[in-house]
Amino acid sequence: MSITHDYEVDIKWEQGRIGIASSDALDNRIQVATPPEFKGGIDGIWSPEHLLVAAANSCLMTTFLAIAENSKLEFTSFDSKAKGKLEMKDGKYMISEIHFETYLKIPDMEQKQKAERLLHKSENVCLISNSLNAIRTISIHISKG
Template identity: 50%
Template sequence: MTPHYYDVHLGWQYARLGQLSSPALTDTIEVATPPEFAKGMPGVWSPEHLLVAAVSGCFMTTFLAIAENSKLDFSDFDCRATGKLEETENGLMISAVHLFPKVVVLHDSDIEKARRVLLKAERHCLITNSVRSQVTMEPTIVVAITEFD
């Protein structure tokens, strides 16, 4: 595989606020210091939020690709994620990201396949494999309720 490059531009606006853009994308994102830090701004995406979102988003897209290749029949997927910022011997860092994916399958017989696909997605997520944070997963798999007339 040839290397891929992802270009972004961050322009400082004022105080602790910047605007993130990419020539490949139409939308911009405001980025600021989180409110837990001095002069932080509430209600604005922080680098910490973006890191946790990158892990979660990569996990989802990896899951979707593997589910498609595995022919997993599911009706819904969502994933809550939590990042833990703490002081370490190397300074402040997001030391852990915990994923809480939920998959809704259509049949009881797909529960184990869904579990295998989730575990494979966890192992192969390229963002997870690119960060030093410990990434763990606590999946929930449920069977969709089918209504009959």
């Protein structure tokens, strides 16, 4: 049996290089624009490149939250920074790499190996990352807290 879900997003051009992303399923709207690294790009507004990296990073977090809960791993803090590398390959721009820098605080350091294993598993099974061709790497920092 196949499981499917649909996610609809609408984009409406506002002016210049700026648009608004919205969804009937959500209350919030997001202003989007060409990033400033490109001609006509605008600083200070979410770009498709930022949103792609944010999607991968937030998927890592939500996947970890589910796996940690199912595995009964206690933690007090989760923070992740992601950096996407945009480059031209074969004449086309693409996000070729995404690196996750994750910071996790756990109350019991005897659970450190389990926490590392679950973070690696989360990165491996994240559906957004698995939908991308980008090379993914993760650095894990676990401390007591």
